[in-house]
Amino acid sequence: MWRAVASNGLTLLVVVLFCGAGLVLWGQRQYTQPGPLEQAICLRVERGATLSRVSEQLAAEGAVTHPAIFRLGADYTGRSGQLKAGSFLVRPGASMDEITAAITQSGRSTCGTELNFRIGIANAEVQVRELNPETERYEVTIEYDPGAEAAPEGYAELAARADLRYRVTLAEGVTSWQVVEELKSAEFLEGAVAELPAEGSLAPDSYEVTRGAEREELIARMQQRQAAILDELWAEREEGLPLDSREEALILASIVEKETGVPQERGQVASVFINRLNQGIRLQTDPTVIYGLTEGRAPLGRGLRQSELRSNTRWNTYVIDGLPPTPIANPGRASIAAALNPDETDFLYFVADGTGGHAFAETLAEHNENVARWREIEAERGGN
Structure with a gap:
């Protein structure tokens, strides 16, 4: 008799374990397989919201079918305590696992x-x-x-x-x-x-x-x-640059930033100024003259006058040698990178080319030809 009871008990235990394992596997599939959402939604997670509340929101929006499994899955993967406030895009068919990742990782809102x-x-x-x-x-x-x-x-x-x-x-x-x-x-x-x-x-x-x-x-x-x-870009700078400090790199980067809005030109523009610094040639760049006149408090709103190109300000690189005393604007990462890793060129000059970019030159004679072409373009535009 006791053998029969033990046998039946063991059978029942096996059945329970088998069902439990099956239930876990079913839950895992539910958590990772594509969800029922048919149209994308923007899920708003309020500051201080709980995972339970968010799971009910998702169920109400039709993004999950089993809120309890959503909560258990987040807990099992160690993310239940990492809920971020914000607005998060939930795409059609997103799995519970993907939704959990969206609302617990970066915290950067993606919709709303x-x-x-x-x-x-x-x-x-x-x-x-x-x-x-x-x-x-x-x-x-x-x-x-x-x-x-x-x-x-x-x-x-x-x-x-x-x-x-x-x-x-x-x-x-x-x-x-x-x-x-x-x-x-x-x-x-x-x-x-x-x-x-x-x-x-x-x-x-x-x-x-x-x-x-x-x-x-x-x-x-x-x-x-x-x-x-x-700090990051200074550590990766090219060796031998005529820049003695991070501040000088920032000054040069600000000049590059103001001289061109064409991304692929930044390295070339930087090379012109690096070459001039290496050869002891004045930078002669108009944006520094403008900054000396306005100190960054307003756009100049007109062209520079000849008298202003000779004005005695600390930023007038037609008058002073080397870099001006401060940056002339706040340069972006790309311009700082260009100043610290310029293109390798022999360019010493550049002028507008009429397309939004610049024509570069190694010699003064070549530069004068480029300037003449630019003046022709200006004259044609003025006559239209």
Whole structure:
């Protein structure tokens, strides 16, 4: 009798273990296989939200069929405590595993409505855009210059939304004065900037911020990022450059930034100035003259006069030898990289070529021919 009981008990245990193993395998398949979502959605995870709440959101949106399995899978993979706040794009057919990764990894929002405060060379621009989950493309809904016009209809209502994300973007080549002045009109930021940041110390980039963030804290983030970029690229610089410090690299990079907007030209432009520094030839670059006149506080808005090319300012590289005393703008990573690893050329001159780029020359005679061609192009354009 006892043998029969033991045998039956063992059989029952095997069945239970077998069913348990099958249940685990089924759960694993449910967690990793494509999900039921038919159309992309933008999942908003509030600050302080729990995984349980998010799993119910996903079930309500039709992205998961078993919220409990979603929670168990996140716990099993060690990600249940890594939930990030933000708005995350969930694509059609996304598995629970893919959704978990999206809401626990970078924390960078990938959808929803975003206000981007863009600081450009000429002015600032507020651009509100929203990601259409179906097309996965951002659609601009509001666009205006906060320094020149009032906010358009609908902006106040939009700005009051709790799920609105904010971003501040700096263009390459903006000056520190421009950045501080434009940030004053970013109504979602708070606080004053007590001291103008050193020219060149701000990294042109895109920064996600929250409503009510301090302007000085944002400036500090920009400076930290620029310092990190400069440290990284300085360590990888070409040997033998006539640059004695990171500050001199930043100065040269800012000149490269202001001289060309053509990415593939940066290395060539940098090579011209490196060659001139090596040969003791003055840099003779117009953007430094302009900075000496304006100190970065406004665009000049006109061409340089001959008298200004002879003006005695600390930045006039037609008058002074070597580099000016400070950067003339905030250069981007690519221009810093070009200054520290320029192309190998014998170029000593360049002038506009009429296409948006430049014609480079090794000799003064060749350069004069290029200048003559450029003047012909200017004359033709003036006559049209």
